[in-house]
Amino acid sequence: MFADYSAAELTSIFAMQGFAGLSLFSVFVLMALGLAIIFGQMGVINMAHGEFMILGAYVTWLTSGFFSSHLPGLFAVYFPVAILLAFVASALLGGAVEWLLIRHLYKRPLDTLLATWGLSLILQQAYRSIFGAREVGVRMPDWMMGSYAITDMIEVPINGLFVMGISLLTALGVYLLMYRSSWGRKVRAVVQNRPMAGAVGINTQQVDRVTFALGCGIAGIAGSAFTMIGSTGPTAGQLYIVDTFLVVVFGGAQSLLGTIASAFTISQAQSTMEFFLSGSMAKVYTLLVVVGILMVRPQGLFASRIRH
Template sequence: MNFPWRDVLRVCVALCMSQLWAMPAQALTADQVRAISIGESDARSAAIAQAATSGDAKAPEFFQALLDDSVKTSGERVFVVRDGKAFDAATDTEAPLPPDAEDVVNSNRMRRELEGALASLKLLSPDKAQRAVALKEMRDSADEARLPLIEKAFAAETDAGLKAELALLRAAVLISSADKAKRLDAAKSLADSHQPATKTLLLERLKPDGESEADVRAQLQLSLSAIESRLAWGERLGIVFTGASLGSILLLVALGLAITYGLMGVINMAHGELMMIGAYATYVVQNLFKAHLPGAFDWYIAAAIPAAFLASALVGAAMERSVIRWLYGRPLETLLATWGISLVLMQGVRSVFGAQNVQVENPSWLSGGVAAMSNLTLPFNRIAIIAFAVLVVSGLAFIVARTRLGLFVRGVTQNRPMAACMGVNTAKVDTYAFSLGSGIAGLAGCALSQVGNVGPDLGQGYIVDSFMAVVLGGV
């Protein structure tokens, strides 16, 4: 039986790594604490950089206390206040806070220094997620003073992806080195970067007062071209995705208009206001959940969708019954009448909700997004809108093609007198069809409320585009 050398080797490596992460915590000395907290900005910056480079285990806690404005000084002594109690910053023992103790004031520059130092210290964290966050934070603030810490983190890093990111961070630091060979090597390494911050860094180095060596400038330009080509794809895909999400909303608006205009021949200039009613219905449902069901707020959108549909459908039914029914076959009068109704609806909303835009919040599960590329994030709310539009189109296609209502609508549209002779109540079908188109406009308003402003003039920006979509679509 062979001796399990591989297993023994794995155990040894694991023990070595655990010892690396679990190095005994050093304590900041009293001199270090004073230098970081008291004195001129340049001296404090140097002390912060020195503490960050040392990898002191107590430094992150002290840096965070400074950022939280929890550090006070009295003479040469420095205190950290936690939970109403004062502790000596060097020994971490509880001590009475002198009456003359003053807050440590941190300028914006000092805060940037502290945040950068805190991020650099997180590079040595045993938590992979924390190390990834630290890498992102350091991209904009890393300098050559932190190079030893970056080298130390690079040597200890076991994740291949983070190790590659650390190599790029190291190159970003060395790009400003006094050594030409290091700058040239860094310029070559940065060509593999996918980060917009790297592009900004290269542009800075290519300024007239930046890189002076011709061969290094040439390599910087080559790396910049490679990064720009890579980032351009993210920008193009972002434009396409944004267009698809906004197009999905326009599709829903045009879909409702296709029923009222394409199937019924009614030029409904109040169609945008029906979308506005759907958006305000979403706002009302949101407020009801906030007031009465705060624990279920993340699911208010599930109640807002049918509420938006019903609110717009009922208003549409009232419009058809009271005004539009008497104007079939008279397109000019219908246009003018529905335009007047749109003004009435806008003024009614202003009277009830005010003239200012109202805020509709996204549920937590619709917040954030998927980072598809370094410069491309696909927001969850826009992904949901595209999927929602597909579901609505599929549902409407099923209703029109497979249901009794759809059969009646198609029959009345194609030959109204013959449908009436067959016993179809054409007046009722007209009301149902108009309500369906209005309800779909309300669904568009519900979707739009998740990505845009909700106000009395909401519908005015979509009515012309939706008519163009219907006409160009061949209805």
């Protein structure tokens, strides 16, 4: 596989594929952060998580079209606005889903899996009916186009750097919210001992709803990042849901640091192997390695320090 390349060419290939994987890493880490909050903190298996991501992507597409048609002079700054709107739209839908459906299924993981899988099918059909079956693409501002040339053979895409920055800022915000705020302490108290948390005055139902909405909102941000690497269609979210669960389990279901490390490892491995192999074989080899590691370390890269 490597015999046909010189050492200098291999170095450039690994560097280029590594930078090309930045956008994939951004989508993985944002999707996995939202899923880690919902699955790791609440024990809910949300099979519709990809559809919340696609809602964010469609909101980004709509925002792009609105600015292009009605505010062309401000088109250069539409993307930050789209990220905020994507978060709000996905979080509001997530809060509604928790109130209408999820709150009745806590401590019933199989039921939540089936219910959210059905929800994903409903949302896919809703997107198909509202936006059409054809995939749509987002027009990027001029300042996000192009790349920085590091060497004659290595270039870094500007949009990849921007989206990675959004991902890291989101991860930092989640860390501060979960581990440096009073709301985060309430979440951890509910996770550790729900009856005791309720006994000391914590509104556990409100904590559940806000936590679920936050996880879905972060998936909406992932949808904005997704528009940088692919076109948006009604079923596009299902392409990432398995990889996202893999990232969460591999990193440790309740570890934010583990989620980021796992997302980076898996995205870079897939991006590099896809250059030498087909996309499907890259996923197969990545899955085999991850499964092998989990057999030795079933708790993931970083063990949970919350549940007892």
